[in-house]
Amino acid sequence: MRDVVRSRSVPQIIVSNADYERLIDLANASMQRLPEVAEELLAEMDRAKVVEDEAVPPHVVRMGSTVTFESDDGRVRTMTLVYPADESLDQHRISVMTPIGAALIGLGVGQSISWSARDGKNHRLTVTHVSTPASPSCQP
Incomplete structure (x- = not known):
């Protein structure tokens, strides 16, 4: 199934150096426990344009960003993208190590x-709004 999704055109993504390094390490460390999501995150990092932290535009989802997006079912959700230890669906914080989190970065x-x-x-x-984190990159 992933090959079908991956073969469609995918948008260019931008990731900060700091997020890139941390996410590569996280995906590699998660390969045994969550291989499908780890592979998806690594694939996202492979195609990302990696830039200096301060060069990430404010409208781009990075770790710690609060993002509003509309799903194909018409639902609009607002969540903050976090590392796994900080995930709390009750507080609208979603881990980058979930399929939707890996897709958002x-x-x-x-x-x-x-x-x-x-x-x-x-x-x-579809991403409709992004609020940048208070610091350039959310700490793991």
Whole structure:
């Protein structure tokens, strides 16, 4: 299923050097426990344009960003993208080590991407708003 989603055109994503390094390390460390999400995150990092931390535009999702997005089912959600230890769905914080979290990293306002849920269903989301984190990069 992932090959089908991956073969569609995907938007250019931008990731800071700091996020890139931390996310590569996180994905590699998670390969045994969460291989599908780890591979998806590594694939996202492979295609990312990596820039200096201060060069990431404010409308781009980075670690610690609060992002509003619309799903293909019409639902609008607002969540903060965090590292796994900080995940709390009750507080609207989603881990980058979830399929939707890996799909969000590096997207800008107006960009859409298809992603596969853990149950194998394909979804599409569109970023509608991004609030940058208080610090340039959220600490793991």
